[in-house]
Amino acid sequence: MTDFPITVRDIAIRCVQMMAEGGFADFERFIHPDSVNRESRAEPPAARGRGPRAYHASARWLRAAYSDMRWTIDETVTEGDLVVLHTTMSGRHTGTFVTYDENARPSGAFPATGKTFSVTQTHWCRMADGQLIEHWANRDDLGQSLQLGWVPPTPSYILRMRRALRRALREHRLVTASR
Numbered sequence: 001m002t003d004f005p006i007t008v009r010d011i012a013i014r015c016v017q018m019m020a021e022g023g024f025a026d027f028e029r030f031i032h033p034d035s036v037n038r039e040s041r042a043e044p045p046a047a048r049g050r051g052p053r054a055y056h057a058s059a060r061w062l063r064a065a066y067s068d069m070r071w072t073i074d075e076t077v078t079e080g081d082l083v084v085l086h087t088t089m090s091g092r093h094t095g096t097f098v099t100y101d102e103n104a105r106p107s108g109a110f111p112a113t114g115k116t117f118s119v120t121q122t123h124w125c126r127m128a129d130g131q132l133i134e135h136w137a138n139r140d141d142l143g144q145s146l147q148l149g150w151v152p153p154t155p156s157y158i159l160r161m162r163r164a165l166r167r168a169l170r171e172h173r174l175v176t177a178s179r
Contacts, residue, residue, distance in 0.1 A: 009076055012083035012125035015132045019059045020069040020091075027052035027059070031132050038136035045104040055132075065098075065112075066091035074120070083125045089139075090118040093148045098168045106172050109164035110150050111157075117147040 011030055018026045031052040039058075040047045046057035062069060069091035077084045093113045101107040119140040126134035145151040153161065 006130070007078075008081065008083050008125075008127045009078050011127060011130065011132060012085055012123070013073055013076070015055075015125060015135070016071050016073075016085055016087060016123050019055075019062060020071065022056075022059065024052065024056050027056045029131075031055045032128055035131070035133045035135070038134070041102065042099045042107075044098070044100055048104060055135075061098075065093060065095045065110075067094040068092045068116075071121075081127045083127065085123045085125065087121050087123060088118055089121050090116065092116045096164045096168070098164075106165060106168035109161055109168045110148070111160045111164045113149045113157075115148050117144050119144045119147070 014022075014026070015030050018030065033051045035052075035055065036050055037043075037047070037055060037058060040054065043058055044061050047054050047061055049057075069089070072088045072090070073085055074088055075086040093110075093115055095112055097110040098106050099108040099110075120143075121137055121139045123135065123137045125132055142151070149157065
């Protein structure tokens with residue numbers, strides 16, 4: 001542990017960067033039990049709750065699709081309990097990226113292309129009791145899609161996407177049936 005106080009800025013930076021590399025203990029330390037991620041609406045069911053488990057589920061979802069993932073912090077602004085991070089996210093698309101509809105059912109699947117990407121994002125982080133209690137973001141999803149070859153899709157990639165979505169739906173049915 002350090003001898004100097006950790007700032008809300010430090011906590012916000014760690015919360016974004018631990019999506020690529022943090023263990024569950026990191027999420028328990030820095031994510032408030034009532035924390036909400038406003039970006040979870042297109043994420044898997046486990047990521048839609050509150051607190052450390054939901055954020056850790058978001059991290060596992062991203063890690064399953066992207067290797068060498070990282071966020072570079074370009075600029076920060078802090079005002080009271082709010083920290084805004086202008087970042088660059090980069091990585092390599094090495095696993096299927098699955099998106100989910102409002103009912104937490106797979107709605108799209110993007111099979112690995114092996115391509116790298118680097119896109120800007122802003123992350124808005126509200127703090128309470130020395131932990132992240134609310135997160136929302138603005139991302140360059142179109143830029144990422146173009147870099148990864150998702151847009152415009154080739155006919156063969158469309159077929160791969162359909163097969164990947166069928167697999168994701170099959171897995172989803174198996175998981176929901178076992179509950």
